[in-house]
Amino acid sequence: MEQQRLWLQATVERNADDTLHIKWKNNIEEVRIYWSTSPDHIEEDGELLATVNGESSYTIETPSENERPYFRLVGSNGQAVTVAERRLPLQGAFNFRDMGGYETTDGRKVKWGKLYRSEELAGLTESDIDYLQKSGLKLICDYRTDFEVKHKPNPSITGARQVCLPVMQELAKDLNINEFFQVGDLSMLGKPGEYLVNMNQDFVDGNEAFVSFLKLAQNPENLPLVNHCTAGKDRTGFGSALLLLLLGVPEKTVMEDYLLSNGFREKLNEKMMAFLGAKLQNDESRAILGAMFEARAEYLQAAIDEIQKQYGSVEEYAEKALGFTKESLEEMKVLLLEDK
Numbered sequence: 001m002e003q004q005r006l007w008l009q010a011t012v013e014r015n016a017d018d019t020l021h022i023k024w025k026n027n028i029e030e031v032r033i034y035w036s037t038s039p040d041h042i043e044e045d046g047e048l049l050a051t052v053n054g055e056s057s058y059t060i061e062t063p064s065e066n067e068r069p070y071f072r073l074v075g076s077n078g079q080a081v082t083v084a085e086r087r088l089p090l091q092g093a094f095n096f097r098d099m100g101g102y103e104t105t106d107g108r109k110v111k112w113g114k115l116y117r118s119e120e121l122a123g124l125t126e127s128d129i130d131y132l133q134k135s136g137l138k139l140i141c142d143y144r145t146d147f148e149v150k151h152k153p154n155p156s157i158t159g160a161r162q163v164c165l166p167v168m169q170e171l172a173k174d175l176n177i178n179e180f181f182q183v184g185d186l187s188m189l190g191k192p193g194e195y196l197v198n199m200n201q202d203f204v205d206g207n208e209a210f211v212s213f214l215k216l217a218q219n220p221e222n223l224p225l226v227n228h229c230t231a232g233k234d235r236t237g238f239g240s241a242l243l244l245l246l247l248g249v250p251e252k253t254v255m256e257d258y259l260l261s262n263g264f265r266e267k268l269n270e271k272m273m274a275f276l277g278a279k280l281q282n283d284e285s286r287a288i289l290g291a292m293f294e295a296r297a298e299y300l301q302a303a304i305d306e307i308q309k310q311y312g313s314v315e316e317y318a319e320k321a322l323g324f325t326k327e328s329l330e331e332m333k334v335l336l337l338e339d340k
Helices: 126-134 146-151 169-174 177-183 194-205 208-217 235-246 251-264 266-277 283-293 297-311 314-320 326-336
Strands: 010-014 020-024 030-036 047-053 057-060 070-075 080-083 115-118 139-142 161-164 225-228
Touching: 010 070, 010 080, 020 070, 047 057, 115 235, 139 208, 194 235, 194 283, 194 297, 208 225, 208 235, 208 326, 225 235, 235 251, 235 297, 235 314, 251 266, 251 297, 266 283, 297 314, 314 326
Parallel strands: 115 225, 139 161, 139 225
Antiparallel strands: 010 020, 020 057, 030 047, 030 070, 070 080
16 A cells, blocks of 8 residues: 655745745645754744745745755645755856755655765855855765866865765776867767766776765764765766665656756756867767766666666665665664654
8 A cells, every 4th residue: 555645745946036936736725834054853943934825835035144944844734844955056066966855665755954966066166165064064975086186176165074985996097088089089989878878887886986975874973965076967876876776765766866967067068068079070979978968867777777687676786785784774764864
């Protein structure tokens, strides 16, 4: 029997004028909206923002100055939910987003304000850094290679420890994509999308960095944390997907989260495509380049299929290949999920 849904279904989106639009799907007579700069105990410790009758949305001015707001919606029918913006309103990282709010197969939800994923942080402004400091960020897990880190080092964020977890360091030494651009031909990378399909399959066995990330996420002293790479879609995409799957988030939801990078990076990708595409000699190479900028379902699916092929399930993969036990996985759920 399907479990009764007790969560109020709601979202928060930022408008062009920086107001916040809170909307909910359930047909509820009255909804009380509380807010706080902490995602925990909002109803008890936060402030009542509004009581809304007979409507399904509410638009407000941002209630906090350069600090992340969280909202708790409580319906007169007994349903309630904590909710926040998915993407953080940073000027120098367009793909920095919260992994909270996703519902698991057993009816729990990933806690907001604990787990983040992002692209490179080198472009963060002083205001962005202040915003992240106020969010209480404790740990930055960086999947980039030594070369990438040296070229674009992360800024220092007070209170946040930085840990380098390079993925595919050896491959980066052997494969210098800049050399392909110098000759204007990317055909050595295979058909459009083939390179990233293969890369995602390789993540499954080349998993040392992701094991470290998962173990760091199990320690409450490291939260909130962010895992990031350069674009925030491939290495970060796999690490984030693996964590969400192990928390019990359905594969369909995990894939939807993975694909969000396309919208958040769309304008930046267009600029990069125009700049780098001009260096290429043929349409085939431009198609390969375009595929590398995208987060395609086939990329992450290649990793998921490889896990299924080798281990049968993501839980078996975690136990047999990553060194986790059923008990440690359950402890991680207790830490990172909220009950109704």
